Amino acid sequence: MTFRNRALSPAELDRFGEELDALRKRTVATLGQRDADYIRSIVAWVRWTEVAGRGLLYLGAFSALFAPVLLWPACVLGAVVLGLSKILENMELGHNVIHGQYDWMRDPHLDGKTYEWDIVGTAENWRHTHNFRHHTYTNVRGLDDDIGYGLLRIFPEQRWRAYYLMQPLIAVVFALLFEWGVAIQNLKLGRWVAGKVSNRQMWRMFKPVGRKMARQIVKDYIVFPALAGPFFLPVLLGNVVANIIRNLWTYTIIFCGHFTADAETFPKECVRNESRGHWYLRQLRGSSNISGGWLIDVLSGNLSHQVEHHFYPDVPANRYAAMAVEVREICKRYGQHYNTGSLPRQFGQVVWRIVRHAFPSRPRRVAPLVAASEAA
């Protein structure tokens, strides 16, 4: 049986890691004004599109007074623009800033430790579940909660239960409410239901989450609609739709990052005394890119370069496209499959996984990461 990936010897693995480290070093050495200008231009896009989106919603709402024909076009356009603004804020701005990618600028508004984003989940919980657990233990079963988010069976290695037969439906609901799922991910409600966490502990963990949820609800669903007075309904619905557009898009992009056909998961033993090269290799095998160019890059927060993002989570994302050229070449030389494809192709594979593994399935044999030593 031939595999798409060549098993590397420990020495090759070290060299693989060194080459990727060197690429990182070369890139970090040239960070400067143009990266600062880039992220500030994204900030400006987020702000202006938010105002444009909300402005259009008000235009649509108040059009009842002067030109009722504008109601639908203005509101639909407003919701889409506001949704795009939220997508840009959550992905290219928030996600990347919270990784600390722009900490070197020492701008307090772009500080990874204090940035708070326009989504119901707190940045604080995200720093733990995503920056630490997901990025350190990418696709390691039992350590990376992002594998199916405790809700879906994406990989045959996850134990099948009858409940998963419903997962095609659950996946759709989860996509619509994705931001709420992310918000409660770190609470691990399952442990509370099972009685492993006391009510008081749960309340303590929930308080900051609840505060953030309340803030978002007050902002999007009370204050901004209220500003339209009697015409609040179109504004309220516009905000709901914008948030749903954002949820569906982020869900699509994030699921394409690690759940495509060729993405692998790993057993816990894998990370014990893991070398740098091994860590890189695991990130490569567990991640998948989306091809499509500039627009997809910006709208996905450069998660279209999921592989590069997992190699270099703290390097400014606007550099991934340039780094990808070299990463691809390095992977090729080491005989490693570089997982990339168009959005429909990658998402199609994700959907297939969700449907296929709703039913019992057995793991395929995959190439080992490290070549067995000759003595063994």
Place this chain on the structure above:
Amino acid sequence: MSAVLPSSKLSPQRPRCLRRLIHACVAPSVFDFWAQRLDRTWTWDRPLARIVERRPESRDAVTLVLRPNRHWRGYSAGQHLNVSAEIDGASVTRSYSLSAAPRADGLLAITVKRVDGGKLSTYLHDSACVGDVLHIGQSFGEMTWPKHHDAGWLLLAAGSGITPLMALVREHASRGMPAPLTLLYWARTRDELCFADELLALADAHPDFAVHCLLTRETDIAPAGRLDATQLAQLVPDAAQRRVYACGPSGFVDTARELLRSNARSFHAEAFTPPARSFEDSGEAVVTLQRSGRTLTVPRGQSLLKALEAQGLKPASGCRMGICNTCACGKSAGATRDLTNGEVRTEPSSALRLCISAAVGDIELDL
């Protein structure tokens, strides 16, 4: 006396409830973005200042007059502030002394001496223009005039150490020299002296004020020596009855302290350290933890996270390999080496990743 202008004069009280309401819907970063479309110094809560005047002070020093926004809370003569400017995308911060006494119009003045290889001083000296906006911090420093004078004063300045002392002299003069004052001012050459004309004019006008400028490297006159006991006895015979403030490089301040700590009525000094040129990866470094008020000794060259854990501390940490940012904490001073690429970082940082950084000198952390 107190030179701190009442804060209400500078930052008129905004209605609290309105502020809270806006804050509920508009994050400070969003507020700042839109406010700065109207005026680049308007912010939600961060002090900023616009350069309104620049004038050369000596061959390599320039005075910048700044108009702070409403979030600046005022200062006393003799205090310092942090100034930041964005250079090649990154904000660079240094402390400067306020060289003028507090003014009724609320303007501030800093005098910046160009330091070879100094990022911010070179930028402020060569590139900063009238109209540019700088980030500033609140004032700090204990070298201020007391409410009442019970003795004469002796001020010792070396190099850029003149700036806070100049503010003290100016304020003292504006109050009619309420106590005798002597200023000894060391510089290398005549054209490095700042404020020379003003100081001489003040000395002429006030019999209670004496100033001695000491040039250590001027060629056409006999060079004055560095600070020592004989020189001091000769210039200020009544030093023992005076209260002393000294400001200059740390070597100068150490000498002054040794000479005067027990031979003057009181002694207080503030030193600035020139940037270290070489860094040691072996031996030990002192880590000052500012929030917990602890001081520890850790091995240089070792990951700070491991070193702190070895001392029984449990700083927040995650991946232990420099990717998740969980252990990142503020570093206000000192040099560290990034263990992933070997580079030494001397800039203060808001996010020093402890797991991949090692001390290569004494450092201060926000822990």
